[in-house]
Amino acid sequence: MKKRLSLFLLFLNLLPLGGVRAQSARPNILFIFADDLRADALGCYGNPYVSTPTLDSLARQGTSFANAYILGGDQGAVCAPSRAMLLSGQSFFRVSDKLNGVLTLPMHLRQHGYTTFLTGKWHNEREAVAAGFDRAQNVMLGGMANHFEVPVRDLKPDGTFTEPEKKGFSTDIFTNTALDFLDQHDGQKPFFAYVPYTVPHDPRSPLPEYLRQYDEQGVPLPPNFMPLHPFSFGNSMAIRDEQLAAFPRTPDVIRAQTAAYYALITHLDQSVNLLIRKLKQKGLDKNTLIIFTSDNGLGLGSHGLLGKQNVYEHSVRVPLILAGPGIPKNKTTDAFAYLFDLFPTLCQYARLPVPGGLDGQGLWPVIQGKAKGVRTELMTAYMQFQRSVRDARYKLIRYPAIDHTLLFDLRQDPYELRNLAEKPEHAPRVQALLALLQTEQKKYGDTLPLTAEKVLPRHWDYRTIERKPDPWQPQELIERYFKD
Missing domain, CATH: 3.30.1120.10 (Arylsulfatase, C-terminal domain)
Known part of the structure; x- marks a missing residue:
């Protein structure tokens, strides 16, 4: 009898990856994605001033990558190709920011038995949402919005979306929607919950209770603060992100904007805490992998820049933390990683086949300590x-x-x-x-x-730039940063 039972259990283990029992044994995945979060803006990445106790604790409970990067972007809205690369596992030279008709991570997981869920920012063609997600609620279609007036929509059964509604502050909307999903999850299948926030992307307008935690004139300047970038890149220096503060940059303005940036991050950190607490309340924490990362970094005064349209470390290096079953605790690795490595990495982690044609390389051997890295060099563009x-x-x-x-x-x-x-x-x-x-x-x-x-001149003159606020900046920020 024991021998027959052993053979039966062995048979179950050998079922195809699409088998019901294999599905139920696979880990859940909670993917938390920040927007414009530079790596050194977290306590666990060496910042002593910003308050991020939840993410610091998550890093202690898991593995952090000290050298995680985006490949770059083919447009000023760097987040769009960055997200496309993450979800497709391919370089932006192949997918740009378009995902309609492309095999994506949520599509692949869905095909192998996962319930897939989205709430938050989607910047890669709305048609691709229905192809990858069973449910998508309170989704912001686009690149940015006023955090107090973010327009959100729900995915309908026919693959289209409801009309946009404004329901509150962006971070709270997406957090509460993700909490509702975790509450309603029946556990019959593993889930992939993708929660791409819109913070700390500008407008730098946090809720007052978080801004009060920071002294606007006590925030340290970045060590590479400059009033102006010393040369032109060859393209216009008047791109939208660079117009969010006057030229030349002043310490007072950079400190004030950094304080607001940190306040948005602290709000996000407390929201992540709510998600982790919900996992524990539902008994899901023992079988859920948590991933936290960002689509790109940000200048915020470094090298005289405010935006991410450059290949300096502050703009292309991002935090990357993984925590959950099987992930070594309190570990930091110097191995090079791209965001598009996460597609094959999650396949390796969940024991799923890795699709062919990906540029990303699985990081699971690095996480396990079986390899020092998957590459010895790294390009950005x-x-x-x-x-x-x-x-x-x-x-x-x-x-x-x-x-x-x-x-x-x-x-x-x-x-x-x-x-x-x-x-x-x-x-x-x-x-x-x-x-x-x-x-x-x-x-x-x-x-x-x-x-x-044709080689262009390096010189640029900030006095020729006419600054104009974009339509998403709240009036208080227009009065503060766009009025002479």
Whole structure:
């Protein structure tokens, strides 16, 4: 009898991955996605000023990547290609920001027995929502909104959406919707709950109770604060993100905006706490993987920049934390990771087949401690104006449009302030990294020459920029930052 029982149990373990019992044994996945959160804006990533106790605790309960990056973007709205890469596992040179008709992570999980759920920001073609999600409630279609007036919609059975409604502050809407989903989940199938927030993306207008936690003039400036970026990238410096404060940048304005940015992050941190508490209340915490990351970083005064339309570390490096069953606790790895590595990583974690044709590489061996990394170099890119490549120590940035090169020793100069490219002793390293950059370009489908046919001047004059507020800025921010 015991022998027959053992054989029966063995048979169950050998069922196809689509089998009912295999589905019920698979982990749930709660994917929490921040918007414009630079890696060093969390306590667990070395920031002593911002208050993020929940995420700091999550990092202690799991594994953090110190070198997680986005590949970059082909447009000013970097978040759109970043999200497309995350969900498709492919570089933006192949998918751009379009997901309609593309195999996505939620589609793949759904095909293998997962209940898939979305609430929050969706910036990658509305038709792709119905293809990937069983349920989508209180979804913001687009790139940004006033946090107090965010228009949200529900997915209808026919794949279209309800008319937009404004229901409150964005962070609270998405958190409460995710809490309702967790309350209603019947446990018959594992779930993939994708919760992409719209904070701390601007407008930098947090709820007052969170802003009161920060001294607007006591917030430290970034170590690489500059009043102005020292040269043009070749494209206009008048892009929307850079107009959110006057030129030249002043310490008072950067401190005030950083305080509001931190307040939005603290609100998000407390919302994550509510989600984790709900998992515990429902008994779901023992079989749920929690992932926290961001679509890109942000300048916020670093190098005289406010936005993410650049390849400096503050804009392309993001936090990445994984915690849950099977994830080593209190571990930090220096292994290079892209956001698009998460598609194959989650497949490995959930014991699902990894689709072919992905640019991402599974990080599960790194997380388990069986491999030091999946790559030894890492490229980032922004439109046709910027390319970079880095190894374990050095980072080269190439500006094709202005025929300019920077080289930084990130070990000695993590804030990218001392250009070594023109020092004779570094000439061989510059050439080696340029060759490596070209190799990486081919790998991800990037055909941009590293010197433009027509080289543009590096000089730019901030006095020629006429600043105008976008339609999503609340009146109080217009009065404060756009009035002379």
